[in-house]
Amino acid sequence: MNQQTKDRIRKFADDRDWDQFHTPSNLTKSLVIEAAELLECFQWDNENYDLQHVKEELADVIVYAQHLLDKLGLDEDEIINMKMDQNESKYPVEKAKGNNLKYDEL
Numbered sequence: 001m002n003q004q005t006k007d008r009i010r011k012f013a014d015d016r017d018w019d020q021f022h023t024p025s026n027l028t029k030s031l032v033i034e035a036a037e038l039l040e041c042f043q044w045d046n047e048n049y050d051l052q053h054v055k056e057e058l059a060d061v062i063v064y065a066q067h068l069l070d071k072l073g074l075d076e077d078e079i080i081n082m083k084m085d086q087n088e089s090k091y092p093v094e095k096a097k098g099n100n101l102k103y104d105e106l
Contacts, residue, residue, distance in 0.1 A: 001066065001076070009066050027068040034060040 013019060038057035041049050069076055090103035 001062070006066060009063055010070065013067065022067050022071055024068060024071055027064055027071060031061060031064040031068060034064055 013022065034057060038054065038061055041054045041057060066076075068074075069079075091106070095106040096103075
């Protein structure tokens with residue numbers, strides 16, 4: 001996400017004095033709720049979904065994730081790369097390519 005978008009997310013919350021409500025616990029709950037609303041877009045049909053609604057719910061998830069990153073003082077690139085390192089180790093291409101087995105079943 002570019003800096004301008006991050007700043008816009010932060011300004012939106014700052015202008016409304018919402019930081020007081022943005023505890024890690026509240027942000028995590030909100031993120032999960034929004035993720036469930038995203039899932040609801042595909043609840044009964046995997047192919048015929050409202051893309052605009054998907055975009056809106058996905059944006060909500062991303063916004064709450066950014067708030068949580070800020071609250072915990074985390075850098076998204078750093079934690080994503082940390083997790084990708086772990087995933088690459090757990091799911092080597094030669095064992096994982098083309099299947100959906102969990103890492104401990106490879």
